[in-house]
Amino acid sequence: MPVRFDDVFYTYQPKSPFKSEALRGVSLEIKDGSFTCIVGHTGSGKSTLIQQMNGLLIPSSGTVFVNDFTVQKSRKSLKNLHNLRKEVGIVFQFARYQLFEETIEADVAFGPMNFGVKKEEALQIAHECLQTVGIDESLYKRSPFEISGGQRRRVAIAGILALRPKILVLDEPTAGLDPRGAQEILKFFKELNDKGTTIVLVTHDINIVFEYATDVIVMNEGKLELQCSPDALFKEDVEKYSLETPLIQKTVNLCLEKGLKIDPSKIHNITELAQEIARAKK
Amino acid sequence: MNASVLGRYVEHNTFIHKMDPRNKIFCLVALMVAVFIGYKTYEMTFIIGGSLAILIVSLLLIAKVRILDVFKSLRVLWFFVLLLMIINVFAPPANAIHIAFHIGKKAIYWEAIFQSLKIILRLVLMIMLTMLLTATTKPLDLTYGLEWYMTPFKLIKFPVHEIAMTISIALRFIPTLLDETERIMKAQSSRGVDFKHGKISSRLKAIVSLIIPLFISSFQRSEELADSMEARGYDPKGKRTRYRILRFSFGDFIGFFLCLVVLTATIFIKSFKWTVLTPHFIPWFIIALFLILIYMILTGLIRAVLRRHPKEK
Amino acid sequence: MKLIEVKNLTFSYDKKVNVIDGVSFCVESGKYISIIGHNGSGKSTFAKLLIGLLEAQKGEIKAFGLDLNSENVAEIRRKIGIVFQNPDNQFVGTTVRDDIAFGLENRCVPQEKMDGIINEFAKKVHMEEFLDKAPENLSGGQKQRVAIAGVLALSPEVVIFDEASSMLDPRGKREVRECIEEMRKENPNLSILSITHDLEEAFSSDEIIVLQEGKVVAQGKPENLLEKPEIFAENHLDLPFKNKLVEELKKQGINVSSTESIERIVEELCQ
Numbered sequence: 001m002p003v004r005f006d007d008v009f010y011t012y013q014p015k016s017p018f019k020s021e022a023l024r025g026v027s028l029e030i031k032d033g034s035f036t037c038i039v040g041h042t043g044s045g046k047s048t049l050i051q052q053m054n055g056l057l058i059p060s061s062g063t064v065f066v067n068d069f070t071v072q073k074s075r076k077s078l079k080n081l082h083n084l085r086k087e088v089g090i091v092f093q094f095a096r097y098q099l100f101e102e103t104i105e106a107d108v109a110f111g112p113m114n115f116g117v118k119k120e121e122a123l124q125i126a127h128e129c130l131q132t133v134g135i136d137e138s139l140y141k142r143s144p145f146e147i148s149g150g151q152r153r154r155v156a157i158a159g160i161l162a163l164r165p166k167i168l169v170l171d172e173p174t175a176g177l178d179p180r181g182a183q184e185i186l187k188f189f190k191e192l193n194d195k196g197t198t199i200v201l202v203t204h205d206i207n208i209v210f211e212y213a214t215d216v217i218v219m220n221e222g223k224l225e226l227q228c229s230p231d232a233l234f235k236e237d238v239e240k241y242s243l244e245t246p247l248i249q250k251t252v253n254l255c256l257e258k259g260l261k262i263d264p265s266k267i268h269n270i271t272e273l274a275q276e277i278a279r280a281k282k
Numbered sequence: 283m284n285a286s287v288l289g290r291y292v293e294h295n296t297f298i299h300k301m302d303p304r305n306k307i308f309c310l311v312a313l314m315v316a317v318f319i320g321y322k323t324y325e326m327t328f329i330i331g332g333s334l335a336i337l338i339v340s341l342l343l344i345a346k347v348r349i350l351d352v353f354k355s356l357r358v359l360w361f362f363v364l365l366l367m368i369i370n371v372f373a374p375p376a377n378a379i380h381i382a383f384h385i386g387k388k389a390i391y392w393e394a395i396f397q398s399l400k401i402i403l404r405l406v407l408m409i410m411l412t413m414l415l416t417a418t419t420k421p422l423d424l425t426y427g428l429e430w431y432m433t434p435f436k437l438i439k440f441p442v443h444e445i446a447m448t449i450s451i452a453l454r455f456i457p458t459l460l461d462e463t464e465r466i467m468k469a470q471s472s473r474g475v476d477f478k479h480g481k482i483s484s485r486l487k488a489i490v491s492l493i494i495p496l497f498i499s500s501f502q503r504s505e506e507l508a509d510s511m512e513a514r515g516y517d518p519k520g521k522r523t524r525y526r527i528l529r530f531s532f533g534d535f536i537g538f539f540l541c542l543v544v545l546t547a548t549i550f551i552k553s554f555k556w557t558v559l560t561p562h563f564i565p566w567f568i569i570a571l572f573l574i575l576i577y578m579i580l581t582g583l584i585r586a587v588l589r590r591h592p593k594e595k
Numbered sequence: 596m597k598l599i600e601v602k603n604l605t606f607s608y609d610k611k612v613n614v615i616d617g618v619s620f621c622v623e624s625g626k627y628i629s630i631i632g633h634n635g636s637g638k639s640t641f642a643k644l645l646i647g648l649l650e651a652q653k654g655e656i657k658a659f660g661l662d663l664n665s666e667n668v669a670e671i672r673r674k675i676g677i678v679f680q681n682p683d684n685q686f687v688g689t690t691v692r693d694d695i696a697f698g699l700e701n702r703c704v705p706q707e708k709m710d711g712i713i714n715e716f717a718k719k720v721h722m723e724e725f726l727d728k729a730p731e732n733l734s735g736g737q738k739q740r741v742a743i744a745g746v747l748a749l750s751p752e753v754v755i756f757d758e759a760s761s762m763l764d765p766r767g768k769r770e771v772r773e774c775i776e777e778m779r780k781e782n783p784n785l786s787i788l789s790i791t792h793d794l795e796e797a798f799s800s801d802e803i804i805v806l807q808e809g810k811v812v813a814q815g816k817p818e819n820l821l822e823k824p825e826i827f828a829e830n831h832l833d834l835p836f837k838n839k840l841v842e843e844l845k846k847q848g849i850n851v852s853s854t855e856s857i858e859r860i861v862e863e864l865c866q
Contacts, residue, residue: 042734042764056468082476090472097462097469100494110491114474114484145498150634159473176761178634178792180831204765244765247836251857258865270836274843277864281849422689454689457731506684513646513677514687514745515669515701523703525696 003030003053003088003167003200008062010048022048023059024222030167030200030215035193037209037230038202040219041242046202049219050169053200054088055081067166086115089165091157093172098156099144105130107144108159115163122162129158133188150181167198174205186212210234210246211269218243231265248273255280291420297533298345298418303427305534309541310415313338316548317407324396330548331403337544338410345418355409363402370398421453426528444518451507459500466495596624598753598786599645599675604654606644606809614640615651616809622753627779627787629797632806633831638790639680641806642757645788646677659752673702676746677755680762682738686730691722694730695745702749716744719781720774736767743774754778756789760796772796794827795835805830821854 010023022045030036038046051057052064055071064071069084092098101107108126113119130140133154139147144155153173160168170189174182190212193199201208209216209230216233218226220241226233234249245253251273252264262276293299298306317334321327342352371394380392415424429446436442467477470491477488599622606615614637622628632638643649645656647668656663658671679685688694695713704712717723720740730738739759746754756775760768778785789800797803798817805813805826813826820826824842827834834842837860841851844864853859 042766051468054472056471082474085472085474092465092469092472094465097466097495097499098473100491100498111473114476148635163474178831179794179833181634247857251840251861254858254861255864258861260861260865270839270843274840274847274849277844278847278849281864422693450689451687454687454730457729458683461731503681503684506679506681507687509643509648510677510679510685511687511697512648513672513675514698515672515749516697517669517701520701521703522700523706523709525693525700525706525709527706 002032002198004028004065005049005052006063006065008052008059008064010045010052010057011060012048014060022222023052025062026222026224028217028224028227030198030217033193033196033198034214035190035199035212036201036215036217037213038200038217038219039204039206039209039243040225042204043221044219044242045222046219047171048222050090050171050200050202053167053169054090055084056090083115086163087165088167088169089160089163090169091160091171091173093175098159099152102143103141104135104144104147104155105140107155108162111159111162125162125164126158129161130155132161133158150177153177153185165197167200168192169200169202171202172204173201174203174208206238206244206246207248210248290417292347292351292417294346294418296345296418298341298414298537300531300533301418301537302528302530302534303419303423304430304528305530305538306415306419307424307427307431309537310411312541312545313411314408316545317404317411319548319552321552324393324400326551327400328396328403330551331400331407334544334548335403335407338407338414341414342410345414347413347417351417352410352413355413356406359402359405359409362405363398366401367398370394370401422450423528425449425453426526430528441518447518455503459496462499463492463496466492597621598624598659600657601645602655602657604644604651604656606640606649606651606653608640613809615644617654618806618809618811619654620804620811620814622786622788624752624786625784626802627775627800628789628802628804629800630788630790630804630806631792631794631797631830631832633792636806636830637809638792638806639757642677642755642788642790645755646672646675673749674752675755676749676751676753677757678739678742678746678759680758682735682742682762683730685742686738690727690729691717691733691741692726694741695748698745698749712748716748717741719747719777720744734767735763736770739763739767739771740774743771743778747778752784753786753788756787756791758790758792760793761791768793792832794832798835798838 005026005028008023008026009021011019011021013019026045026049038049040046048057052059052071053066055069058071058073060073062072066084067087069080069087071081071084099107101110105123105126108129109119109122112122112125117125127137127140131137135151135154135158139151144152147155157173168189173185173189177185186208189199189201201212203209213230216226216228216230217224218233218238218241225241226236234246238245248267248270252262252267255262255277256264260277260280262273262280267273267276301309313334317331319330321330371390372388381389382392382395383390419427425446429442432440432442432445470488471477475488475491476484477492480488601621602619604615604618605613607613616637618641630638630641640649644651645658645663647663659674661667661671663671686694687697692713695716696709699709699712713726714723717726720743722737722740722744725733725737725741730741733741742759743754756771760771763771775787775789779787787800789796791797800817802815803813803817803820804811805820807830812830813820813823821834821838824834824838833839837854837857840857840860841854844851849864851860851863853863
């Protein structure tokens with residue numbers, strides 16, 4: 001049950017002199033079970049795009065289809081948006097924006113309770129999700145403001161997981177994390193993806209795309225430039241989309257240029273790159 | 283973001299925009315007083331009121347304030363206007379004797395109607411004057427202007443500078459805080475919070491889910507800001523120089539003089555002893571400055587009405 | 596010449612856990628030092644201690660020949676500039692101009708000279724076109740550049756960057772990095788202390804100090820630290836790509852000597 005954008009346009013503040021067209025005729029499809037990365041420079045429309053997926057923003061024209069839901073500028077569609085937020089869970093960039101309850105478990109339980117789940121059941125779901133994100137039981141009754149920034153980020157993710165969304169959207173989840181923190185969190189999403197959750201990840205880090213994505217969407221100035229697999233993407237000159245070439249790809253290109261016969265299809269991370277180079281040199 | 287039109291600064295390069303904020307504050311106060319001065323007769327009130335209205339509208343035009351924005355600000359008044367009319371009509375002033383018409387058995391007096399109109403006119407002019415100030419003066423300049431007026435308070439150790447600095451920082455952060463509010467609302471909406479529908483208890487919870495993160499982040503923000511200001515050598519009690527200095531220009535003297543004249547004229551007219559209450563005995567030189575047409579229509583209307591509905595006993 | 600000397604500094608917020616534990620080091624004129632460590636290693640606390648926003652329980656800090664205490668702190672702050680992490684929470688003025696002026700006002704710079712200084716330093720960070728813009732209309736990178744201009748306008752001898760680019764997008768990070776490079780070129784005597792967890796940046800500095808749980812666990816030139824690459828992994832830090840590549844190649848039995856750039860490495864590989 002995928003997400004489909006059908007010729008979606010979105011303009012901010014259409015009636016004011018400050019209006020800006022954030023999305024221009026975007027049509028795309030996000031496949032079920034994929035790990036889709038959305039990349040693009042700042043202002044390319046990435047954030048606007050994901051907000052159409054759970055109805056935070058309604059297309060100025062065009063339609064967004066999410067499973068059985070239709071998001072468009074009509075009264076009928078607007079009524080159902082509340083339930084859409086259970087299907088598509090968005091974790092925004094800075095965790096502190098979400099946490100407010102007295103205890104961590106209450107905060108995570110807040111989400112399900114907004115959809116009619118009873119308190120006891122919601123708390124149970126909360127405990128499960130907190131365990132999944134690696135928050136120790138001893139912290140459940142603590143205030144969310146007593147824990148570290150990194151832990152708060154995980155609690156925020158747990159809060160969205162508690163809604164049991166089929167599609168999990170993440171806006172720059174690794175921003176501000178140290179390299180290990182970033183690796184851990186990405187591995188966690190990969191595990192969720194393996195278990196069946198569709199992951200949509202907005203990022204600036206092209207290296208994440210290289211390592212984790214099954215599909216890539218490239219946004220540029222409000223338009224969809226490209227939707228393809230990472231392999232196909234890196235055959236292109238991504239710099240024309242204001243993106244940086246992943247360093248692994250850069251190395252591969254340089255090696256091929258200099259005549260080293262390595263096989264790019266066998267290279268998915270730096271270890272494999274070294275192995276291929278070693279093999280080619282023999 | 284849609285801040286109320288009443289308070290919003292609109293960038294232009296008009297004569298009024300360029301005036302010193304301290305002067306504009308004075309002019310605002312002077313004209314406000316002129317608007318609120320009461321006269322013995324309704325004719326006088328409406329003549330002066332009408333003249334001031336013409337003056338103020340002209341100023342609004344000079345300041346390139348959009349008529350549409352003026353109407354939007356006046357929309358705020360409609361409820362009050364209704365309330366006023368009801369009160370005045372059903373509890374008419376003591377000297378009401380001229381009956382306008384009847385609603386059922388209740389008599390509606392002209393005096394009551396004029397009284398309401400008088401109050402409405404004053405309110406409209408007051409709002410227009412305020413708009414004139416806020417549309418032509420950057421909030422920060424207003425702060426500097428007010429700070430200048432508070433200078434004498436420094437003598438009694440009143441923290442004038444600290445207050446001005448607090449206000450200017452608050453102004454700088456309003457757009458930032460509004461952005462943050464929007465972000466928090468989106469994050470909470472994504473968790474199923476509905477800010478618009480639902481029963482009172484869940485909407486209350488919705489507001490709590492918005493306010494608490496906003497407060498927490500604001501506290502952290504102010505701590506970081508204080509650290510940064512301290513590191514940059516800020517000492518509120520210490521000596522500092524000023525980057526922005528306010529200077530009067532020739533245009534300021536014209537504006538100042540004009541408002542002073544209007545104020546004195548209105549006070550003078552009030553204290554003048556009128557024996558005959560007819561408009562054509564007023565060859566007042568200030569009045570003559572304004573459009574005679576409006577003046578005649580207004581007074582003509584009042585006179586016609588009074589003649590057609592004689593006293594009733 | 597030693598500008599700042601730190602001896603045995605110990606600090607704790609709650610009197611139980613030492614966030615900074617017996618740290619000693621010094622900042623010399625013209626040096627670019629990076630302080631790296633995982634999140635929670637005490638890096639930011641360290642910056643605040645250096646500028647006197649926090650007071651250490653033990654140890655001492657000497658800056659510019661003065662002991663850092665409540666009497667001297669104002670004088671010391673005149674020579675140290677600091678750029679913090681959050682671009683919004685250090686932007687005081689209502690416009691770029693006013694924000695740069697804020698520091699000048701605090702230092703009692705005569706009003707007549709202010710415009711000249713503001714224009715000069717705005718140009719240095721390439722923000723002269725944005726002088727009258729308000730912060731809500733600026734990107735993170737632009738705001739940080741304004742902060743840098745504000746700091747430089749006071750002619751400090753040491754500039755501390757406290758994770759100044761960690762909240763920025765790649766373009767913003769690049770803008771800040773370029774600013775630092777230009778700063779160094781223009782003023783070789785300026786000392787820079789950069790607190791970061793970005794190793795690409797740290798590897799372009801003169802000296803790296805690795806903080807772990809408040810203690811200095813490694814210190815020295817980047818090349819020297821590479822002799823013990825485990826230190827980075829232990830501290831949740833990732834080596835820059837080119838260095839990682841060299842490590843991986845070593846594991847495959849290929850030894851590469853140049854680590855300047857990917858291009859050089861490939862050149863060497865293909866000889």
